Amino acid sequence: MTFRAGFLTFVGRPNAGKSTLTNALLGEKIAITSSKPQTTRRTIRGILTRPDSQLIIVDTPGMHRPRTELGKRLNAMVREAISDVQVVCMCISADEPIGPGDRFISAEIDANPRARTVAVVTKTDKASKSKTAERLLEIEQLRDWDAVVPVSALQGSQLEDLVDVIESLMPESPKLYPDDMITEQVTGDRIAELIREASLEESWDELPHSIIVTVDEMVDREDGITEIFANLWVERDSQKGIVIGQRGARIRQIGADARREIEALLGHQVHLQLQVKVAKEWQGDAKQLGRFGF
Numbered sequence: 001m002t003f004r005a006g007f008l009t010f011v012g013r014p015n016a017g018k019s020t021l022t023n024a025l026l027g028e029k030i031a032i033t034s035s036k037p038q039t040t041r042r043t044i045r046g047i048l049t050r051p052d053s054q055l056i057i058v059d060t061p062g063m064h065r066p067r068t069e070l071g072k073r074l075n076a077m078v079r080e081a082i083s084d085v086q087v088v089c090m091c092i093s094a095d096e097p098i099g100p101g102d103r104f105i106s107a108e109i110d111a112n113p114r115a116r117t118v119a120v121v122t123k124t125d126k127a128s129k130s131k132t133a134e135r136l137l138e139i140e141q142l143r144d145w146d147a148v149v150p151v152s153a154l155q156g157s158q159l160e161d162l163v164d165v166i167e168s169l170m171p172e173s174p175k176l177y178p179d180d181m182i183t184e185q186v187t188g189d190r191i192a193e194l195i196r197e198a199s200l201e202e203s204w205d206e207l208p209h210s211i212i213v214t215v216d217e218m219v220d221r222e223d224g225i226t227e228i229f230a231n232l233w234v235e236r237d238s239q240k241g242i243v244i245g246q247r248g249a250r251i252r253q254i255g256a257d258a259r260r261e262i263e264a265l266l267g268h269q270v271h272l273q274l275q276v277k278v279a280k281e282w283q284g285d286a287k288q289l290g291r292f293g294f
């Protein structure tokens with residue numbers, strides 16, 4: 001039997017459905033998702049181990065015209081991911097026409113001529129058959145692909161086909177990670193992301209981009225409860241009040257939503273202590289970006 005293993009990345013415009021697809025393939029939520037563009041801010045590795053293969057999925061931030069220093073760094077992460085993998089999967093939403101953003105990303109893929117390429121048409125449940133056919137035609141014209149696969153992560157349709165195609169493009173290789181490992185992310189980072197996800201559900205307009213979450217400390221108490229101390233950072237004093245809400249209603253809701261997800265992840269009860277703080281204009285500030293690990 002030939003065993004295949006290697007790295008693949010999902011790239012695409014913001015909101016194309018990369019993280020939802022990553023989670024669907026892994027059968028576990030390792031990447032947070034939201035209806036707001038530019039949700040993903042780190043490359044996240046998920047590991048899919050099958051009888052004949054091991055696929056390491058690198059989910060990347062949506063590539064876009066950068067407006068801030070953070071935006072530039074996110075694009076640099078995508079570039080690095082593209083240069084590091086054997087298979088690049090470009091996600092293109094079935095319900096949106098191909099645009100300059102897609103051509104820009106396609107040009108970035110050229111930087112790794114050794115990579116095999118797959119076009120993944122996402123969200124097919126949102127588009128009519130004729131719209132999807134239209135998209136397939138545009139995709140064929142965009143560049144030469146090793147394969148084109150339409151999927152719906154939400155309905156779980158054609159995911160198996162996608163995995164089979166990716167597997168066939170991977171080199172022969174022994175396993176690279178232990179069988180039971182699903183992600184490389186440490187628990188503290190996953191928790192910070194779950195808190196950020198809860199805040200994205202609550203906040204609106206430009207605010208989602210301003211929020212960043214850090215976990216300061218986690219203490220496992222003798223009674224089996226984990227105490228988590230986390231900070232939710234915003235960019236301006238005026239945003240602090242918005243996130244806190246009337247008499248703290250909004251931050252309480254964010255805490256309650258996040259706690260539910262964190263308890264599902266850890267499998268036991270947690271106490272979440274969430275503080276709202278200001279890191280002035282952090283998205284444009286190299287020093288603060290460094291502090292937040294970008």
Ligand SMILES: Nc1nc2c(ncn2[C@@H]2O[C@H](COP(=O)(O)OP(=O)(O)OP(=O)(O)O)[C@@H](O)[C@H]2O)c(=O)[nH]1
Nearest residue numbers: 015016017018019020035037038039040062153154
């Ligand atoms: N109907 C439908 N919606 C989907 C599907 N996949 C993703 N979505 C929705 O599309 C939105 C964006 O999904 P994400 O997975 O966060 O997209 P992303 O490409 O990771 O986004 P960024 O982090 O901004 O780059 C969310 O509201 C998802 O629920 C799908 O197969 N069908």
